[in-house]
Amino acid sequence: MKKEFKVIAELLPNNIRVLDVGCGDGSLMDLLIKEKNIEARGLEIKEEYVKKCIYKGLSVIEGNAETELNQFPDQSFDYVILSQTLQAFYSPERVLKDLLRVGKCAIVSIPNFGYWKVRTSLLFFGKMPVTKTLPYSWHNTPNLHMCTIKDMYNFCAEKDIKIDKILGLNGDRTSQIKKNNLEIKNLFSKIGIFVLS
Amino acid sequence: MENIKKLNISKSLLLDCKQTVKDFPLAYETYGKLNENKDNAILVFHALTGDQFVTGLNPITKKEGWWGTAVGPGKAIDTDKYFVICANVIGGCMGSWGPKEVDKKTNEPYGLSFPVITIRDIVRAQETLLDYLGVEKLLCATGGSMGGMQTLQFCATFPNRTYSAMPIACSTSHSAQNIALNELARQAVMADPVWDKGKYIKKNVQPKNGLAVARMVGHISYLSEKGMQEKFGRKLQERGDYDFSFNADFQVESYLRHQGFAFVERFDANSILYITRAMDYFDLSRQYKGGLTEAFKNQQTKFLVISFSSDWLYTTKENKDTVIALNAAGTDVSFAEIKTDKGHDSFLVDEPEFLKTIKGFIDSMHIKFKNEKRI
Numbered sequence: 001m002k003k004e005f006k007v008i009a010e011l012l013p014n015n016i017r018v019l020d021v022g023c024g025d026g027s028l029m030d031l032l033i034k035e036k037n038i039e040a041r042g043l044e045i046k047e048e049y050v051k052k053c054i055y056k057g058l059s060v061i062e063g064n065a066e067t068e069l070n071q072f073p074d075q076s077f078d079y080v081i082l083s084q085t086l087q088a089f090y091s092p093e094r095v096l097k098d099l100l101r102v103g104k105c106a107i108v109s110i111p112n113f114g115y116w117k118v119r120t121s122l123l124f125f126g127k128m129p130v131t132k133t134l135p136y137s138w139h140n141t142p143n144l145h146m147c148t149i150k151d152m153y154n155f156c157a158e159k160d161i162k163i164d165k166i167l168g169l170n171g172d173r174t175s176q177i178k179k180n181n182l183e184i185k186n187l188f189s190k191i192g193i194f195v196l197s
Numbered sequence: 198m199e200n201i202k203k204l205n206i207s208k209s210l211l212l213d214c215k216q217t218v219k220d221f222p223l224a225y226e227t228y229g230k231l232n233e234n235k236d237n238a239i240l241v242f243h244a245l246t247g248d249q250f251v252t253g254l255n256p257i258t259k260k261e262g263w264w265g266t267a268v269g270p271g272k273a274i275d276t277d278k279y280f281v282i283c284a285n286v287i288g289g290c291m292g293s294w295g296p297k298e299v300d301k302k303t304n305e306p307y308g309l310s311f312p313v314i315t316i317r318d319i320v321r322a323q324e325t326l327l328d329y330l331g332v333e334k335l336l337c338a339t340g341g342s343m344g345g346m347q348t349l350q351f352c353a354t355f356p357n358r359t360y361s362a363m364p365i366a367c368s369t370s371h372s373a374q375n376i377a378l379n380e381l382a383r384q385a386v387m388a389d390p391v392w393d394k395g396k397y398i399k400k401n402v403q404p405k406n407g408l409a410v411a412r413m414v415g416h417i418s419y420l421s422e423k424g425m426q427e428k429f430g431r432k433l434q435e436r437g438d439y440d441f442s443f444n445a446d447f448q449v450e451s452y453l454r455h456q457g458f459a460f461v462e463r464f465d466a467n468s469i470l471y472i473t474r475a476m477d478y479f480d481l482s483r484q485y486k487g488g489l490t491e492a493f494k495n496q497q498t499k500f501l502v503i504s505f506s507s508d509w510l511y512t513t514k515e516n517k518d519t520v521i522a523l524n525a526a527g528t529d530v531s532f533a534e535i536k537t538d539k540g541h542d543s544f545l546v547d548e549p550e551f552l553k554t555i556k557g558f559i560d561s562m563h564i565k566f567k568n569e570k571r572i
Contacts (some may be wrong), residue, residue, distance in 0.1 A: 041529070051554055054501065057561030061532040063518060071521040124285050 004191055007167060007174055008081060008107055012036055016078035019043065019102060021065045022085040026053040033058075041077075043068070054063060055156075066090060069098040077103045084109050087143045091173070093159065096196075100161065105197045112168075114148030114186040133190050148150055149192035150182055156196065165195040198254035198459035199460050200294040201249075202226060205263070206325050213315040213478075225249050225284040225326055228268065229276035236566050238332040239274060239559070240323070240359070241283040242340030242347035245415070245472055246464060248291035249283045252276070257291065258463045268549050273556035279336065282510025284326050286319045286347075288472050290465035294322075297465045308467060309371060316343070318478045319321045320350045335359035336566050337559055341366050341544035343472070346479050351518065352500075353481055353492040360569075361499040361562040363555060365544050366508050368515040369489055370480035375510060378418055379473035382411035386466045395467050408466045409457030421507035421540035425449065430555075493526035499565075500530040501558045503551070505543040530535065533559075 005028045012018065014036045020029050023042030026049075032038040042060040044050050053060035063071070065082075066089050080103030082095070085108060089095045099106040111133040112118070121129035128138040136143065147155070149168065156163050166177035168189030177185040177192070201224045209219035226249040231238055241251055243263065243561070248255070252262040253270040268274040268281055269564040285293040288311070296311035303310075338348050338359040345367025352362050357457075371379075389407025391397050397404055420428070427451035436446065485491040500523055504516035513534050523530040535551045537543045543551060 039529075047536065050531075051550075051557065054531055054533060054554060055557035055561060057558075057565050059499065059531045061524075061530065062534055063517075063532070068517075071517070071524050073525050073527075075237050076524075076527065110245070 002027070003172055003174075004083065004109060004169060004193070007169065008083070008109070009035055009191060011036065011107060011167075011193075012079060014038070017076070018043075019077040019080045021069070021071065021080060021082045021099065023049070023053065023058075023060060025049050026056055026058040026060065028081065028083065029053070029058050029060075030056065046070070053171055065095060069095070069102055072102040074101055077104050078105065080106045082106065082108045084111055086110055087145045087147060090144065092145050093155075096161065097161075100196060105164070105195065107193065107195055108152075109191055109193045110147060110149070110152055112149050112186065112189050112192050113146040114150055115119075115186050115190050119187075131190075148186055149177065149189060150186045151193060152192060153182060155195070162197050163194060164197055167193040169193065203292055204326055204329050208325065210318070212312055212318045216313050217310045218294075218312070221287070221294035221322075222292065222298070223284050223287065223294070223322055223326060224289075225282065226251065227283075227330070228252060228281040229279050231280040231332065233328065234567065234570055235331070235333060236336060236570050237278065237563065238280045238282060238327075238330075238335050240327070240332075240335050240338045240351070241268065241274075241281055242320075242323075242338070242344035242351070243283060243286065243339065244342040244344045245469075245476065246412075246460070247344070248289065249266055249285045250291075251281060251283045263545065266545065267552055268557060273552040274339075274559060275556075279559070282326065282330060282332070284323045286472065286475075287322045288314045288319065288468060288475060290468040295465070296395070296467035296471055306398040308398050309465070311423045311471060314471060315475050316346050316350045317354060317484070319475060320347050320354055323347075324351075324355055325478075326360070326528075336563055337363060339362045339363035339365065339555075342541065343367070343476055344553060345511075346476065349481060350479070352496060352498055353484070356495055356499050359498055360566040361501070361558070363503065363558060364516075364519065365503045365555075366505055366516065366541055367519070368511050369519050370482060370490075371477050376477045378414060378510075379477055382415050382473055383470050385410035385414065386469060389466075391464060391473070395470075398467060403461060403552070404466045405461040408464065408469065409454075409463045411466075411469055412457045412460040412464075413453040413565055414511035415551045416453055418510050419540055419542040420510065422540055423507060424538045424540050427538065440464075469543065490526045493523055493528050494521075496526065496528040498528065499562060500528060501554075502530065502532045503544075503554065504532075504534045505539070505541065505551075506534055506536045507538050508541040508543065510541040 020042045029040040050062040080099045118129040168185040169191040203222045250262045252265045261360035285291040348364040386407040389404035392404035432448040434451040482488040504513040520532045
C-alpha cells in the first residue's frame with residue numbers, strides 16, 4: 001500500500017461518499033471502504049484497471065476525467081480524490097473546478113517538481129529529471145503540466161480555491177506545509193497533498 | 198411443445214394499453230439449483246428472437262441455447278453455482294401468451310387481436326415467476342439488447358428486487374435508428390401476401406419470405422462494418438467466378454439467406470411485430486414525471502452497464518447515457534466498454550474479455566450479497 005494512500009485515508013472522515021478520479025486498480029477505494037466505511041466510487045480510463053475494480057466488486061466507471069466528470073451531479077460526493085494525475089490533463093484548471101463542483105471538498109496530490117533531486121538533475125546534469133515519482137523520460141511522459149507545491153499553492157490563491165490543508169510527503173515522513181515553511185518544504189517534499197474546498 | 202415448463206399467471210395484469218388480462222401462460226426454464234440461503238438466483242431476460250432456453254439443447258429447435266457461451270456449468274454465469282431463471286416474453290412464441298396462442302373467447306389464435314404489449318408488461322408478467330419459484334431477492338438481473346431494456350425496466354418497476362443488475366448493450370429508450378430498423382422488419386413481414394393481416398396463423402401457414410427478410414435486416418445490424426468485412430469481404434460462395442445471376446454469389450448473401458430461412462422455422466411472424474413494437478415503445482423517462490432520475494431513485498441495486506465499442510445499434514454513447522442517468526439518481530453504478538469488432542452480437546458470441554467481466558462482476562456481487570444476508 002502506498003504511503004500516500006494511507007495519508008489520504010487518514011485525512012478523510014468515516015462514513016462519507018468519495019469519488020476517486022483515476023482510481024487505478026482500486027487499492028485506495030478498497031482501503032477507504034475497509035478502514036473508513038466510506039462509500040467509494042471510481043472513474044478510470046484504462047480498461048484493464050476498470051476490470052480489476054469490477055472483479056473486486058468495486059464500483060467503477062470507465063471514462064476520461066478530462067471530459068466525463070460532467071456525468072456527476074453537483075455536490076454529489078463529500079470528497080473527490082485526484083491522486084497524481086492533475087499534471088496529465090490538457091486543462092488542469094477546468095478539471096480542478098469540476099472536482100470542486102462534484103465534491104464538497106477535493107484532495108489533490110501532485111508529484112512535486114520542486115523536489116531537490118528534480119532540481120539538481122536539471123541544474124547539474126542538464127537532463128530532464130527521472131525519479132521514482134517521475135519515472136518517465138521527456139519523450140514518453142504523460143505529464144503535460146508539471147508543477148511544484150509552490151506553483152499549486154499560488155495557483156489556488158489566484159483562482160480563489162480555498163486550501164484547507166497541505167501535506168508534504170517524503171518517503172515515510174509526512175509534514176504539514178504552511179505559508180512560513182513553503183520554500184523549504186517545496187524543496188524536500190516528493191509529493192504534495194492538497195485538501196481543497 | 199410438451200417439454201415446456203409453464204406457469205399459469207392467475208392474477209390479473211393491467212397492460213399499458215389499458216387491457217386487463219389474467220389466466221395466461223408464461224413459459225420458463227431454470228438451470229442449477231436455488232441454494233438454502235436463496236442468494237444465488239439470476240434472472241436472465243432474452244432479446245428479440247431469444248427464448249427461455251438459455252443454454253444446453255433447446256428441446257424445441259434442437260439447437261444450442263442462445264446464451265450457451267456465457268451460461269452453463271463452469272461458464273461465466275456458472276449454473277453449478279447459480280440458479281438461472283429465464284422466461285419467454287409475453288408476445289413471444291415459445292409457449293408464453295402470444296399472438297399464436299388460442300384466444301379462449303373465440304377458440305382461434307389471436308393473430309392481430311392480441312393486445313399491443315410493452316417492455317413493462319413483459320417484465321410485470323415475469324415478476325410473478327419469481328414469487329412462484331420462491332425467490333425473494335435476486336442476486337442479479339441481466340440481459341443484452343432487449344434483455345437489457347427489461348433489466349432496466351425491472352429495476353425501475355420493482356426497486357431492490359435484485360441485489361445487482363447488468364444491463365448489456367441497451368438504452369433507456371429506443372432511438373430513431375432502431376425504430377426505423379424495426380419498422381423495416383415489420384414492413385417486410387406485412388408486405389408478404391401470405392401474412393394477410395396476421396390471419397395466416399389460422400390457415401397454418403407462415404409468411405416465410407417476409408419474415409426471412411426481417412431477420413436479414415436484424416443480422417446486418419448485429420454485426421459491425423469491420424467485423425462483416427473481415428468475416429466475408431467479397432468472398433464468393435462455393436464458386437470461382439460470378440454467376441451473372443441473382444443467386445447468392447457472395448458469402449455474405451448466402452449467410453443472410455441462411456439466417457433468414459433458418460429463422461422462419463422457429464419463429465412466428467406476428468410475434469416479431471409485437472415484440473419489435475414493445476421495443477419501440479420503450480422509453481423509461483416517459484413513465485416517470487421526474488424522468489430517468491425518478492425512475493432510478495432509491496435504488497440500492499448495484500449496476501454494471503456494459504457496451505461494445507463496435508455496436509452501432511446500441512452505441513457506447515447510449516449506454517453511457519444510461520450510466521449518467523443512474524449517476525444522477527445517485528445509484529451505485531459501474532460501466533465498462535468492451536473493445537471488440539464483433540458489433541452488437543458481442544454479448545452472444547465467445548468474447549473472452551466480455552465473459553471475464555460478467556463473471557468477475559457476478560462472483561464479486563455474490564460474495565457481497567452473501568455477506569449482507571448474513572448480517
